[in-house]
Amino acid sequence: MIFLGIVLSIAAIGFFCWLLFTLAVFALPFFAGVTVGAWAYHTGAGWLGAIVIGVIGAGLTLGIGQLLLMVVRPLWAKLLIALVFVAPAVIAGYHATHGIVKHTMPSETWQVVFSVIGAVAVGVTAFMRVAGMAATSPSSQSLARA
Template sequence: MIAVIVMVVALASTLCVLAFRLATYALPFMLALAAARFAYGTGAGWIGAGIVGLTSGAASFGILALLFATLRAPVLRIVMAVIFAAPAAVAGYALVHGVAGEAVPSLVWRHLFCLAGGACTGLAALARLANPP
């Protein structure tokens, strides 16, 4: 019984780390999903929509990272950083809200934890943008 509990905790922790890392790519994923839905709606089929989605997601991340790296004006860099990190922060908020939905009974504390999770995810997205792999 104890082994199962340890495995469940390890699995839940791993899934949270995976979701946290994927949430930093929320904006390119959102753009890729929108492009794939548009392509599918115009008759491209599943394969064509998948290719369009993957291409647009990779291109949007590349363009955003390139713009962030090449822009020298501090105001423009801040604007690009906010454009990239805002969807990641929203995704982090939603992730923590989903995880803490039943675990934290107080509504105030749940929102405080969600705000902290959103802030951490937004800052992680900024760090990944500033130092791409």
């Protein structure tokens, strides 16, 4: 029975790590959606209106980010846009890793060390995914050949 508990704990940690790495790119749109939804709720839109406005705000944030990655030409501007999407993912990665390691190790120094390592790992993964979104746009050379 103890073995089953250990296996299920490892599976749960693996699932949540996979979920964190997969959804890290959407940390900025999620934050924007929650902020706009909370604003809509406090202005009297009600809970249903706040959810609809929040989903629209999150979708617009993601769509505008992808559009900017496709349209903007200079590499430094694309990196700046990517960093805007990666920064909330790094913060989310830090706090998610810190939430896990504070239950497993007593030393606060090592908790911070592993939390920073987790933040860097999530940030690199999010950056690669954002860079992949930018790479899927058709280049002008491929359009000229067609």
